[in-house]
Amino acid sequence: MAKALPRNAEIADQLDLLADVSEILGEGSFRVVAYRRAATRIRETPGPVAELALSGRATDLPGVGKTIEQKVVEIVEDGEMHALTKRRQSVPEGVVEFLRLPGIGPKTAARIWTELGVTTLEGLQAAAESGRLRDLSGLGQKSEEKVLKALEAGAGRKAPAENRGLLGMALPAVKAIVEELSAHPAAIAVSEAGSVRRRRETVRDLDFIATSSDAPALIAAFCESEWVAEVVARGDTKAIVVGYQGLRFDLRVVPPECFGNVLQHFTGSKDHNVALREDAQRRGLSISEYGVTTVETDEVVTHEDEEALYRYLGYQPIPPELRENAGELAAARDGRIPALVELSDLRGETHCHSTWSSDGRSSIEEMASTAKGKGYSYLCLTDHSHYLRGGRLEAQWKEIDEVNARLKPFRVVRGIEVNIRADGSLDVDDAVLAELDWVIASIHTAFDRSPTERILGAIENPHVDCIGHLTGRRILKRPGADVDIEKIVERAAETGTALEINSQPDRLDLRDTHARLAGEAGVLVPISTDAHEVPALFHAELGVGLARRAWLSKEQVLNTRSWAQISKFRK
DNA sequence: GCCGTTTTCGGCCCGACTGTTTTCAGTCG
Numbered sequence: 001m002a003k004a005l006p007r008n009a010e011i012a013d014q015l016d017l018l019a020d021v022s023e024i025l026g027e028g029s030f031r032v033v034a035y036r037r038a039a040t041r042i043r044e045t046p047g048p049v050a051e052l053a054l055s056g057r058a059t060d061l062p063g064v065g066k067t068i069e070q071k072v073v074e075i076v077e078d079g080e081m082h083a084l085t086k087r088r089q090s091v092p093e094g095v096v097e098f099l100r101l102p103g104i105g106p107k108t109a110a111r112i113w114t115e116l117g118v119t120t121l122e123g124l125q126a127a128a129e130s131g132r133l134r135d136l137s138g139l140g141q142k143s144e145e146k147v148l149k150a151l152e153a154g155a156g157r158k159a160p161a162e163n164r165g166l167l168g169m170a171l172p173a174v175k176a177i178v179e180e181l182s183a184h185p186a187a188i189a190v191s192e193a194g195s196v197r198r199r200r201e202t203v204r205d206l207d208f209i210a211t212s213s214d215a216p217a218l219i220a221a222f223c224e225s226e227w228v229a230e231v232v233a234r235g236d237t238k239a240i241v242v243g244y245q246g247l248r249f250d251l252r253v254v255p256p257e258c259f260g261n262v263l264q265h266f267t268g269s270k271d272h273n274v275a276l277r278e279d280a281q282r283r284g285l286s287i288s289e290y291g292v293t294t295v296e297t298d299e300v301v302t303h304e305d306e307e308a309l310y311r312y313l314g315y316q317p318i319p320p321e322l323r324e325n326a327g328e329l330a331a332a333r334d335g336r337i338p339a340l341v342e343l344s345d346l347r348g349e350t351h352c353h354s355t356w357s358s359d360g361r362s363s364i365e366e367m368a369s370t371a372k373g374k375g376y377s378y379l380c381l382t383d384h385s386h387y388l389r390g391g392r393l394e395a396q397w398k399e400i401d402e403v404n405a406r407l408k409p410f411r412v413v414r415g416i417e418v419n420i421r422a423d424g425s426l427d428v429d430d431a432v433l434a435e436l437d438w439v440i441a442s443i444h445t446a447f448d449r450s451p452t453e454r455i456l457g458a459i460e461n462p463h464v465d466c467i468g469h470l471t472g473r474r475i476l477k478r479p480g481a482d483v484d485i486e487k488i489v490e491r492a493a494e495t496g497t498a499l500e501i502n503s504q505p506d507r508l509d510l511r512d513t514h515a516r517l518a519g520e521a522g523v524l525v526p527i528s529t530d531a532h533e534v535p536a537l538f539h540a541e542l543g544v545g546l547a548r549r550a551w552l553s554k555e556q557v558l559n560t561r562s563w564a565q566i567s568k569f570r571k
Numbered sequence: 572g573c574c575g576t577t578t579t580c581g582g583c584c585c586g587a588c589t590g591t592t593t594t595c596a597g598t599c600g
Contacts, residue, residue, distance in 0.1 A: 030583060034572035065573050103589075105598050138597080142590060205600095265585090270600065277584040282575085288585050 015039035023106035092119035164202040168505025186214035199545030260303035265289035271325035348378035351528030361533035422446035433463035442468030451481035503543030515550035526558035
């Protein structure tokens with residue numbers, strides 16, 4: 001068997017570590033920024049970057065030049081990045097962990113190491129407790145307290161991802177707060193901001209921007225809401241509170257004339273803003289949250305809304321979901337931002353369950369009438385295959401027919417979710433699959449046993465219409481199968497097999513970069529909920545957010561079509 | 572180390588906050 005190529009995440013981690021270590025060693029900061037930028041780009045690339053590097057095409061990625069490409073090749077050919085190996089020999093491992101503590105950056109970490117001789121988190125704790133940390137100029141008692149507090153909370157050892165929550169958990173709260181603040185008499189405009197507005201799959205702090213006729217009154221309403229468990233900070237124009245679910249909410253009230261500038265700034269992403277500002281700077285403009293300054297004349301222009309701001313800077317307005325510095329600025333400059341799919345474009349559900357699956361909690365009729373109430377015209381009922389053996393499939397069809405008779409012209413489609421076994425076979429015979437109107441094939445077990453080959457096998461089956469939750473990941477819990485996304489997308493496109501965006505809050509699978517690749521290849525991507533009960537049908541909104549992050553338009557999303565149109569698309 | 576609708580060399584986002592300081596470096600988002 002050929003040597004496995006390093007995953008993009010591993011390459012990116014090594015570059016980030018190289019950046020950390022280099023920074024502690026006091027090396028040129030622009031090189032450090034370059035390492036980090038390349039790491040982010042590589043982490044967000046859907047296909048294997050190692051393969052690109054080997055064929056000399058990694059330099060096509062923005063932020064990756066000849067030198068970094070060579071470093072990737074080193075990982076493949078020598079099993080290590082030499083620059084990293086060399087620097088790690090001079091910097092103790094524990095010193096890198098100092099960087100994760102609040103208030104400690106590379107300069108401070110280096111001084112704790114070289115001036116105090118402390119090289120471990122335990123040593124750092126001891127130094128802080130015995131008051132030796134304040135021996136360093138610039139550090140005092142408060143610094144010691146902050147370090148101790150963070151260490152006691154387990155910081156340093158914890159991966160940053162563990163502090164994040166699912167978008168699906170935060171979004172309902174965010175929408176409720178926007179609604180509540182908007183209804184306040186002192187509110188003029190209220191918007192969500194930050195990563196939740198970009199619909200990132202996980203979020204940490206939740207940001208709101210508002211304009212108001214009476215800022216302190218709006219701040220007061222925010223801080224005194226009944227869902228607030230703790231007020232962390234409260235001023236006249238800014239407040240931070242923590243809700244009972246443990247989420248942190250941050251409200252800023254700003255003057256109406258610069259609402260667009262502030263909202264743009266706090267929506268991010270950081271990388272998008274940096275790239276936007278660099279681009280502007282080359283044209284003699286300086287951008288901040290307060291406005292756009294023409295450097296030569298010192299003239300400042302502010303904007304009440306974001307669209308006007310982007311137009312002033314020479315771009316098409318860029319939807320928040322695209323602001324990740326992944327090509328959106330060049331596209332917006334050339335007028336190539338697509339019209340992204342919207343929730344209201346969906347016309348049906350393509351993956352859901354009922355009480356016919358033992359983990360389902362709602363009846364067929366409950367699911368169907370809810371879908372109908374949402375304005376859908378069809379719902380593919382795709383109960384798990386193993387609950388439909390021994391005549392149960394026919395019995396289920398009888399119930400479907402009865403429901404259809406009652407809900408006409410709404411249609412419940414006879415579908416199934418078949419399991420792709422560990423050996424790659426499907427757990428339902430082809431003869432049975434041939435009788436169904438919609439077949440989803442999914443991996444549910446043995447994610448590490450040749451997942452790519454098993455999925456490709458399912459794609460080749462003439463009865464399989466769609467692959468369910470491609471990688472099987474559970475966000476913040478398990479990483480999902482390491483699939484060869486390019487190969488899968490290619491065969492899916494050639495065979496006319498759909499690849500779903502599964503909207504379950506902890507799945508969101510295809511993930512954004514994979515869905516973007518699928519869309520570019522011409523694969524039709526349904527946005528499904530995989531709902532096992534009525535309320536989960538409303539998770540479609542999360543899938544739509546993901547599809548928008550993947551640059552997908554209405555035309556690229558399968559279930560923006562009628563069932564008659566989809567029937568024609570089937571193999 | 573990367574990059575170019577002024578550049579293949581000489582640039583590289585912007586401002587707030589913190590803790591420690593009498594003017595600022597480091598950190599953070």
